[in-house]
Amino acid sequence: MRSLARAFQKYTTELNRASNDPNIQLALARAVKSYRENTAAALKRFPHTVGLAEEVRAIKQSAVERMDDLVARAREAIEANHGRAYLARSAEEALNLVADIIGTGKIVVKGKSILGEELEIREYLLEKGNEVWETDLGEFLLQLRHERPMHIVSPSIHVPREQVAEVFTEFFGREIPPDIAAEVGAVREFMREKYFKAHFGLSGANVVAADCGALVIIENEGNARLCTAVPPVHIALVGIEKVVPTFQDAMKVAEVTWRYANYPVPGYVNIISGPSKTGDIEKVTTYGAHGPRELHVIFVDNGRSEMAADPLFKHGLYCLRCGGCMYECPVFQLTAGYFGYRYLGGIGAIWTAFVAGGLENAAPLIYTCLRCGRCVERCPVSIDVPSMIAELRRRIAALAY
């Protein structure tokens, strides 16, 4: 037991500092403006998305009801595709599985994964004596700054180009101007070598189809494509709530996700169902052609089953991680990911309570939410965050008194 009052005090100081930080305010103001404009344009260009989002809510609702069954089916499908599939009930189990596969002294290139943040996988693998590189540009920047993500889609949303230039100049040991194209170019040059030297590629997945075992990974930079295709072994970490019944369902979820994440269409959509294979010589299927010869998919529970068993909180598992709610949250607009722990914003408070952090770490976030409901308006699957926040406050108050 510890004093929530003290935790609140420290947290409030951080929130206030963030809201007074001109860099954070500048970056957030630019990002919120762009998000709103881009999303409006994307929804205008593809107006069917709003109806599709309703369909996706129904898909997620039904999938969460039979999550265990769908995970079992997805595992069977991946194994049938010559991949390896595992189920980790806890964070510790998940980390042990990854450590068993990777071992020590290896080079790992990693794509963006909020589940990776939940498990603190990079830190864990570094402790085990591996070299780990974040390949998403925003995540790479945060790795260099020793910071945690401040947004689930745009993790370095709070860092303006001027500060990016300072960090890169120091890291690369040469002058990098505060010009976005130059900054991107420097990272591209550095990372290319890492992809080809890496022993392992690590990724998450946006959605998984149970019927065929296909993982769908949405991205723009092409880094996830390189991480998952170039190293000889690909390890994917997937939350068990990400599985939907069919490939068609998965594509619907993916389309709604990217559209509400501010893109008319993403740069790349990767579909991965097993190791690289070829049948070009005598029609004999042989694994390990140009891409990885091994695919390991680790499904992670770590509190999700508990959420699914709760009639109210199971709705939290519908989250597509588009990040739209955060851009519309009045608190997030001022404080970025300081209103968060591993997961961010109002929905993040709920995930923190159940999955990554526990009720004590979630408590300050739970009391920060204004319960204004703007997130519900933006959410493509209408997750009722304010009701869940009210219930969590009731649980905290019951513990405190």
Add this chain to the structure above:
Amino acid sequence: MKRYLIEVKKMALKLRGESSQYRLPPTVEVVRGNIIKYGNPLGLSGKEIAGWASDLNLPREGEVLLYTGGEYQLVPYIDGLVDMLTKVDQGSVGFSLMMGFRNLVDRVGVNPEKIVAGVLSGQRERYRNVSRQAAAVLQRMGLQICYLGEEELYSGALLYEYGFMDDLRRHARKLAGLIKGTGARTIICLSPHSAEVFKLIYPRIIEDFHYEVKTFTEALWDLCNSAPGRLVASFNGRVTVHDSCRMARELGITEEIREIFKRIKGVSLIEPEFNRRWTTCCGGPGKVLFPELAGKIAARRLDELMSTEADVVVTFCPYCLAALDKARREGQRSIEIQDIIEFMYRGMAE
């Protein structure tokens, strides 16, 4: 005096012991404690809350109950308390001692938050008058209303907000008993927070709580339809509406106010970019725990409303009114901010 100092010392030691336990911030405890003990979040007396109606002779029984919940009356005190909180480190020994002092002096019937807040409050008259003006507008529209007077209790919305459901149940039973005693069938709530709690929470936790619950805006709209000639409003200029989160999203009330404005000659309604269900929050709900942040959120919302270049912003929630008006004062902005009640009454007064 020596005895009191010893008590203060003991209290400080006790608080130091409590700090290792799973407890919520002191301000939340203050609000909770006051609702339990005094019936409202800041421990105001019934006399202070009902002072606005002292010479109106409103009956205690009737078909339609005007329910203020003391919220407009409380708002300037909350602002005073928040002003104080922004200057005090809530984790400091000084703050802990003050909270201990509160408990101590409570025993002799004095409430220091009230004193401190009262000293800093410069807006009491305005907010007391909102309740008075609400009664006047409803009566002018031909409605007979009753009022619980000094017995009226706060709705308990903050107990719900902070998660104290058991306390809310006990508090709600007291209030429900009082409301039942009026014989009313309809409750008109001045604050959307009260309306929300009565509409959505009380029926779940109190047996036999079956009333027609209306916000002031809904009641006004109904009266406009049933007695159209009695709508007295006078304004020539541009009006913009700040939809409160509770009204627009929780209660789904957005169009009534706009229909009312359509019936007022001279009003030119200009919508802010974020309106109706897309309204942005005034920051009010975060005021007690995160006052600095709440102030910034209010300032941002005010900027959005000011970009309409309206002459007046109309709100329908005491907390929105207070938050936005504070942002206006602090930012020395020229726009006028009024509650719908004040806006309607101004027509009557002119």
